[in-house]
Amino acid sequence: MYLMNQTMRWYGPNDPVSLSDIRQAGCQGVVSALHHIPNGEIWTLDEIQKRKKIIENEGLEWNVVESLPVHEAIKTQTEGFQIYIDNYKISLQNLAHAGIKVITYNFMPILDWTRTNLSYSFEDGSKALHFDTAEIVAFDMFILKRPNAGNDYTEDEIIRGQNIFDTYSDEQKLQLQNNIIAGLPGSEESFTLKEFQKALDNYQNIDIQKLQKHLIHFLNAITPLCDDLNLLLALHPDDPPYPIFGLPRIVSTATQIQVLFDSVPNKSNGICLCTGSLGVRLDNNIGKMIEQFANRINFLHLRNIRSSQYNNFTESNHLEGNINMYDIVERVFHIMQKQQRSIPMRPDHGHQMLDDLKKKINPGYSAIGRLRGLAELRGLEYGISNNWKKDNI
CATH class of the missing domain: 3.20.20.150 (Divalent-metal-dependent TIM barrel enzymes)
Known part of the structure; x- marks a missing residue:
């Protein structure tokens, strides 16, 4: 067998x-x-x-x-x-x-x-990995400021991303940036914003x-x-x-x-x-x-x-x-x-x-x-x- x-x-x-x-x-x-x-x-x-x-x-x-x-x-x-x-x-x-x-x-x-949250609070008290498209938009459009990024998102997605960016503290924004581009376990590279662009x-x-x-x-x-x-x-x-x-x-x-x-x-x-x-x-x-x-x-x-709505998981x-x-x-x-x-x-x-x-x-x-x-x-x-x-x- x-x-x-x-x-x-x-x-x-x-x-x-x-x-x-x-x-x-x-x-x-x-x-x-x-x-x-x-x-x-x-x-x-x-x-x-x-x-x-x-x-x-x-x-x-x-x-x-x-x-x-x-x-x-x-x-x-x-x-x-x-x-x-x-x-x-x-x-x-x-x-x-x-x-x-x-x-x-x-x-x-x-x-x-790629994940946007590396210590998401699960309902049983454990920590899980999480992906949120609004956080991706917030990073892409308002932290990285990728040229023409708005062409890749719907109006609703941009609004949700803007809300995330507006409500996050500077510390939360930096943490989001690090979660996405600073290098996860086994990933091949880590980047600064300039290097990533x-x-x-x-x-x-x-x-x-x-x-x-x-x-x-x-x-x-x-x-x-x-x-x-x-x-x-x-x-x-x-x-x-x-x-x-x-x-x-x-x-x-x-x-x-x-x-x-x-x-x-x-x-x-x-x-x-x-x-x-x-x-x-x-x-x-x-x-x-x-x-x-x-x-x-x-x-x-x-x-x-x-999975949940907006391709979040x-x-x-x-x-x-x-x-x-x-x-x-x-x-x-x-x-x-x-x-x-x-x-x-x-x-x-x-x-x-x-x-x-x-x-x-x-x-x-x-x-x-x-x-x-x-x-x-x-x-x-x-x-x-x-x-x-x-x-x-």
């Missing part, structure tokens, strides 16, 4: 959550990355093996890389982008040599994942079709190598899965994802199925997406969200929210039995709760909240697998 390979994300030696904590949570392995290496530089075999040894000395495995960053020059196809692709290929070779086979990456312009300027002439073309070019460059090395790529969807700050989004729907597989059918070309990211869009049917992309799911982020507990997690795990379980493989999974994010409320944490990556999520998901899979065994005796 094949079960999900249960992991947690670990940010390295400076992560307040230790490898011992992760092992005690019941994980078989970790998801990690070499965040100290600047984007675009080569991950040397020596650096990879150093990290791998630290993990293995704690009785765990380094199962998945998350993420091997794609340099912005590759996304925009500007000066030096071919050099960065060549560097990326060398890093892939070194990871394969070290025995790490699943490589997560994303192709989101400039920002990785300059980065946005690089996308002035890049629309959805052009960015999609650049991703396909990148995949055509690296997937033959990945096929030869038996590496599996896991492209993370856009988070959130709709445009922000005038930037194009190309990994937000089943249609967009299918284009990538039709254009680059190589066996290594796969996705990281993130239920929380894709679930924000009400027109995404995650159950159908699991069936459609069954052969392409190389990594799972299991997270739940609670709050990250909820793993078994609560818009997403039917039972249906998700059951579908994944049956795919694993049919394909005779285990798919690595991590409980994506978790509330800050209990003793962790007193600690400094990486937002979304506290120990106890993820432990709760992992326990719930493990129990869910246990029940599904027991029913399956009864039916297949």
Whole structure:
């Protein structure tokens, strides 16, 4: 019987959550990355093996890389982008040599994942991550003051953004700015306002079709190598899965994802199925997406969200929210039995709760909240697998 390979994300030696904590949570392995290496530089075999040894000395495995960053020059196809692709290929070779086979990456312009509130008060007293479109408008139009930003919003959205800006203190405005552009855990960059606007300027002439073309070019460059090395790529969807700050989004729907597989059918070309990211869009049917992309799911982020009006959403507990997690795990379980493989999974994010409320944490990556999520998901899979065994005796 094949079960999900249960992991947690670990940010390295400076992560307040230790490898011992992760092992005690019941994980078989970790998801990690070499965040100290600047984007675009080569991950040397020596650096990879150093990290791998630290993990293995704690009785765990380094199962998945998350993420091997794609340099912005590759996304925009500007000066030096071919050099960065060549560097990326060398890093892939070194990871394969070290025995790490699943490589997560994303192709989101400039920002990785985006939230406006990193300590939203949940009704049970825990702290959650939250996204509010009015706060995005307030930042975009009245703090950043992006040229022509008003063209991207309705009159109602602008009014709500103006109300936020007018009622927030200077401290709240600075906190909002930091939440959006100062760099979240695992994000590839952090910016000042001036730097962020300059980065946005690089996308002035890049629309959805052009960015999609650049991703396909990148995949055509690296997937033959990945096929030869038996590496599996896991492209993370856009988070959130709709445009922000005038930037194009190309990994937000089943249609967009299918284009990538039709254009680059190589066996290594796969996705990281993130239920929380894709679930924000009400027109995404995650159950159908699991069936459609069954052969392409190389990594799972299991997270739940609670959507509200205006495309706002709050990250909820793993078994609560818009997403039917039972249906998700059951579908994944049956795919694993049919394909005779285990798919690595991590409980994506978790509330800050209990003793962790007193600690400094990486937002979304506290120990106890993820432990709760992992326990719930493990129990869910246990029940599904027991029913399956009864039916297949």
